[in-house]
Structures are given as C-alpha cells and as structure tokens.
Amino acid sequence: MPRITEYRRPAAGTQPDYLFPRYASTVKRAPTQPLVLLPHTQTELTGPVFGYGEVKRSDHDLTKQHAGDPIGERIIVSGRVLDENGRPVPNTLVEIWQANSAGRYPHRIDQHDAPTDPNFTGAGRCLTDKRGNYRFVTIRPGAYPWRNHYNAWRPAHIHFSLFGQAMVQRLVTQMYFPGDPLLAEDPMFNCVPDERARQRLISTLDWETTIPEIALGYRFDVVLRGPEETPMENRKGDKR
Amino acid sequence: MSLHATTSQTVGPYLHIGLTWLSIEKLALAGVPGERISIEGRILDGDGEPVNDALVEIWQADSRGIYGGKRFRGFGRSATDGDGRFRFQTIKPGRVPGTDGKMQAPHIGVIVFMRGQLKHLVSRVYFPGEPANANDPVLALVPAKRRGTLIAKKRGKAGALEWNVILQGKDETVFFDS
Numbered sequence: 001m002p003r004i005t006e007y008r009r010p011a012a013g014t015q016p017d018y019l020f021p022r023y024a025s026t027v028k029r030a031p032t033q034p035l036v037l038l039p040h041t042q043t044e045l046t047g048p049v050f051g052y053g054e055v056k057r058s059d060h061d062l063t064k065q066h067a068g069d070p071i072g073e074r075i076i077v078s079g080r081v082l083d084e085n086g087r088p089v090p091n092t093l094v095e096i097w098q099a100n101s102a103g104r105y106p107h108r109i110d111q112h113d114a115p116t117d118p119n120f121t122g123a124g125r126c127l128t129d130k131r132g133n134y135r136f137v138t139i140r141p142g143a144y145p146w147r148n149h150y151n152a153w154r155p156a157h158i159h160f161s162l163f164g165q166a167m168v169q170r171l172v173t174q175m176y177f178p179g180d181p182l183l184a185e186d187p188m189f190n191c192v193p194d195e196r197a198r199q200r201l202i203s204t205l206d207w208e209t210t211i212p213e214i215a216l217g218y219r220f221d222v223v224l225r226g227p228e229e230t231p232m233e234n235r236k237g238d239k240r
Numbered sequence: 241m242s243l244h245a246t247t248s249q250t251v252g253p254y255l256h257i258g259l260t261w262l263s264i265e266k267l268a269l270a271g272v273p274g275e276r277i278s279i280e281g282r283i284l285d286g287d288g289e290p291v292n293d294a295l296v297e298i299w300q301a302d303s304r305g306i307y308g309g310k311r312f313r314g315f316g317r318s319a320t321d322g323d324g325r326f327r328f329q330t331i332k333p334g335r336v337p338g339t340d341g342k343m344q345a346p347h348i349g350v351i352v353f354m355r356g357q358l359k360h361l362v363s364r365v366y367f368p369g370e371p372a373n374a375n376d377p378v379l380a381l382v383p384a385k386r387r388g389t390l391i392a393k394k395r396g397k398a399g400a401l402e403w404n405v406i407l408q409g410k411d412e413t414v415f416f417d418s
Contacts, residue, residue, distance in 0.1 A: 005339070011244050016358035023250075025356030028286035031415050032408050036382050038362065038416035042336045043349045046307040047299065048315035054262065084243045097258025105254040109293075123258045159251065159258055167299050167349055168418050172360065174249040188249055191358050197247045223243045 006040045007168045007225045008084055013194035022187040024148050040168060047167045050093040050127065060126040062098075062138040070120035072101025072139030074215040077175070077203065081132045081162060084226030088132025089169075094222075095125040095161040096136060103142030103156075112144050137215065143182055155182035155189065162222060169224040176202045177218065248359035253293050255353065256319060260295075264316045267300075267330040272312045274303030274331030277399040279365060279392060282324040283352065286408035290324025294354035296405075298328060298365075300347075305334030332367065338377040345372035345379065352405060362418040365403045366391045382414050389413045 018030035038044065063070055077096075081089040099105050100122060102114040120139065128134045141156045157174040164170065176183060180202075183189050189198060200223075209217030251259070268274065279298075283291040295317065302312040314333070318326040335343040345366055352361040366373055368391055373379055379387055389411065392401035406413050 008245075014244050015248055018357060018359070018361075020358060023356070023358065026358065028289075029291070029354060029356035029407050031361070031412060032286075033386070033412050033414070035415050035417035038378065038418040039339045039381075040418075041338050041344060041378070042301075042307055043299065043344075043347065043364075044418055048313055049308060082243060084245055086243060095258050095262075097254065099254075105257060107254045107257055109253060121257065123261065125258075125261070159249075159255075161251075161259060167351065170297075170351055170360065171246060171248060172251050172353060173246050188358065191249070192247050197244060200244075201247055201249070223246045225245045226243075 006228045007044075007166065008228055011194075013192055014197040016191040020187070020191050023191065044168045045166045047163055047165055047169070049091070050163070052127065055093065055125050055127055059124055060134075060136050062120065062122065062124045062136065064137075065121055066119040068119040070100065070117050070139050072117075072120075074137070075140050076135065076137055076209050076211065076215050076217040077158065077220060078133065078135040078206075078209050078217065079219050079221040081128050081134060081164075081222045081224065083164070083169070083224050085229060087226070088128075088130075089164055089224055090128055090130045090132055092128050092165065093125060093163050094128060094134045095123075096138075096158050097123045098138065098141040098158040099144055101139050101142050103144030114142070114144065135209075140177070148187060153182050153185075155180045155186050160220075160222065162224060164224040171222070171224055173222070174201065175220045178202055178204060250355060250358050251295065251353040253355045255293065255295055255355075259317070260319050262317055263319065265318045265328055267298075267314065267316045267328060268312060272302070272331060274312075275399065276329070277332050277401055278327065278329045279348070279401045279403055280325065280327040280395075281402055281404040283320055283326070283354070283405040284324060284407065288409075290320070290322070291354055291407070292320055292322050292324055294320045294324070294326070294352055296320070296326040297351045297353075298330075299349040299351075300330065301333040301336050303331055303334050305336045307336070335372065340377065342375075342377060343372070345370055345376035347376070347378070361405075362416040363405070363413055364390055364416070368392055368394050368401070386414050
C-alpha cells in the first residue's frame with residue numbers, strides 16, 4: 001500500500017466557498033483573509049476512533065427513543081461511506097440530526113409555530129460496518145421556514161456528521177429527498193456550481209431497503225476525501 | 241475508481257441536537273502523563289459579537305507525540321456558550337514529524353463548525369514561549385505578522401491558556417485550506 005502523502009483537493013465547483021451572500025449568515029462569519037494551504041502531516045492524516053461503548057447499538061433507531069411512536073412517515077435511511085478511491089470507510093462514526101415530521105426541532109431557539117413531538121428528539125448515530133455500511137430508522141422530516149429571505153423554506157433534510165479515518169476527511173453535510181420542489185430555491189443546496197455535486201446530496205428511493213408494510217427506504221451514499229494514489233517517485237517536480 | 245467527495249453543508253443552528261451528546265472538554269483522565277493545560281477562548285464574528293452556536297473540535301498527540309494512544313485519545317469537542325466561549329482541559333502535546341520528517345512544534349489541530357459556514361474552519365493552536373515555534377514548518381507558511389493568531393496566550397494560573405477565534409477583521413485568526 002502506498003504511503004499516504006496527501007489527500008485529494010476538491011474538484012472545481014464541488015465544495016462551497018465560505019462567503020456565499022445568498023446564505024446571509026455567511027457575510028459576518030466567512031474569513032476575509034486568504035487561507036493558508038496546509039500540508040498534510042500526521043496531525044491531518046490521523047483522527048479519533050469511536051466504538052460501541054460511547055455509541056449504543058440502538059442509537060441508530062430514532063423512532064424508539066421515547067415511550068411512544070413519533071408521528072410521521074417512518075423511513076429507513078441507509079448507504080455506504082466510501083472514499084474518493086471507492087474504498088469503504090469501516091467503523092467510522094456517523095451522527096445525524098433532523099426536524100420532526102412537522103418541521104420543528106426540540107431546541108430553545110426554534111420558534112417555528114409547529115408542534116414538537118414528545119416521542120421524537122431527532123438525533124441518532126451509528127458506526128459503519130466493515131464494508132462502510134450504515135443504517136438509520138427515523139421519520140421523514142418536515143420542511144420549515146427560516147428568515148434568510150422573504151418566504152424562505154428549508155427543504156426537508158437530515159444533517160450528517162462523519163469522521164472518516166483522518167481529520168482531513170471530517171465532513172458535515174445534509175441529505176435531501178428526491179423530487180422536493182423547495183430544492184430549487186434553497187441557498188444551502190445551491191451553494192456549489194457543480195450540478196452533479198448538488199444532485200449527490202439527494203437521496204434516492206430504494207426498494208431494496210424498503211420494508212413492506214413498515215417503512216420506505218432512502219439510500220444516501222457519502223464520499224469522504226481519498227488519498228492521492230500517485231506514487232511519490234512519479235510525481236512531476238518531486239526530486240526525492 | 242474516482243469519486244468526488246460529498247459537498248459540505250452547514251451544521252445550522254440546531255447542531256446541539258445531534259452533536260453535543262458527545263461533549264469532551266476534559267481530554268486527559270487522571271494518570272495520563274503530561275503537562276496539564278487548559279485552553280479557553282471565544283469565537284467572535286465580523287461585528288465582534290460572540291458566536292454562541294459554534295462547535296469546536298480539537299485533535300492532538302499525547303505528551304510523547306503519539307496520536308490515538310490507548311490512554312489518551314486526544315479528541316475534544318466543546319460547544320460555545322452564550323458568550324461564544326469554548327473550553328478544554330488537556331495536556332500539552334509532544335512534537336510530531338512534519339512532511340519532511342523534521343519535527344513540528346507542539347500544536348493542537350482545531351476544527352470549528354457553525355451556522356453561517358457552509359464548510360468547517362481549520363486552524364491550529366501553538367504554545368507561547370515555545371522555542372520550536374521558530375522552526376515550525378507550518379508556522380513558516382503563515383505570513384509573519386499573522387502568526388501570532390495561532391499562538392495561545394498565558395492567562396493567570398500555571399497552564400492556563402487563552403486562544404480566540406476571530407472570524408474577520410484586523411486580528412482575524414489564520415485559517416487553513418486543508
């Protein structure tokens with residue numbers, strides 16, 4: 001196996017800039033000075049490992065965290081975590097959080113006039129298996145208004161946080177649902193120019209993971225950065 | 241096979257629901273060898289207002305310069321409070337090699353997530369009065385007049401350090417393209 005020297009830098013148009021004025025909160029929070037290109041040293045090439053101990057095996061099921069069943073359409077959200085070279089990322093922590101079926105978060109700052117659900121917190125986590133697979137049971141989140149612009153509504157989404165095996169693979173993203181007409185107007189979804197990159201944020205209805213009479217399945221694969229695979233001696237300009 | 245990494249999206253304002261179940265502000269349990277330190281700081285936006293909805297994660301080596309050791313994982317996570325403040329109690333990391341095999345100065349890797357950022361920030365904390373800072377290969381990449389933003393300041397009692405994240409303006413913290 002080649003020694004990892006660097007992880008790949010993003011392809012043009014596939015990752016957002018910090019400043020994106022359509023998403024108004026970026027204006028006072030985006031760095032204004034140029035970023036410094038960071039070489040990948042051990043600090044960047046390593047990362048924390050988590051296990052069942054901290055994560056409970058039942059943490060993947062968001063519908064079983066309270067006395068009763070949450071209101072809403074029960075769904076299975078599953079997929080694989082891969083790197084850019086197509087290799088599965090095993091045993092990595094996946095954390096999710098989401099609004100309830102009415103589009104409300106149980107959070108002190110969420111003032112949306114929609115009901116909270118005493119049977120739904122909206123947080124889950126799991127570790128990927130040997131093949132990089134993860135699976136959650138949850139309910140389909142609702143859309144909700146936000147104050148970014150007049151009549152702004154977030155499309156239904158589930159937040160994902162992933163670690164991978166190196167700090168440079170750390171990723172927080174959002175999963176969307178197919179056919180959602182709100183996607184076209186959403187500044188976050190539209191934060192990158194690459195159309196295919198945007199489409200990859202949308203899950204697909206998946207008959208294979210759908211459980212008859214119980215829950216529809218949605219598939220969402222996540223790709224983390226992958227190591228450059230060009231051997232050192234073949235790299236142009238590398239004199240070592 | 242060649243894929244493209246999934247597009248980053250903001251953690252949004254409700255990050256606490258999904259991420260603060262794992263709050264690790266004390267990284268070093270009793271008996272872990274190393275010089276005990278605390279790092280506290282605030283995150284301030286372009287108006288100088290505290291960012292009360294951010295999450296700071298740190299990643300560091302143990303006192304020997306080993307990442308992910310059995311007794312000391314080296315990962316911390318702290319959500320900012322109403323005053324934009326985060327805090328960690330840990331140990332000073334040992335030196336680890338850089339890309340050319342030369343040793344780097346002791347440092348802690350930092351990742352910051354918040355509403356209003358479509359992707360996380362990457363920075364580093366270095367230590368005050370550390371002679372190795374002068375030859376650190378990463379600090380050397382930073383314009384000299386901005387290096388100070390990466391070096392924590394001593395505060396009060398022994399081992400207490402302050403390191404702030406200034407998002408914009410003349411004292412803007414150095415952030416890395418990692």
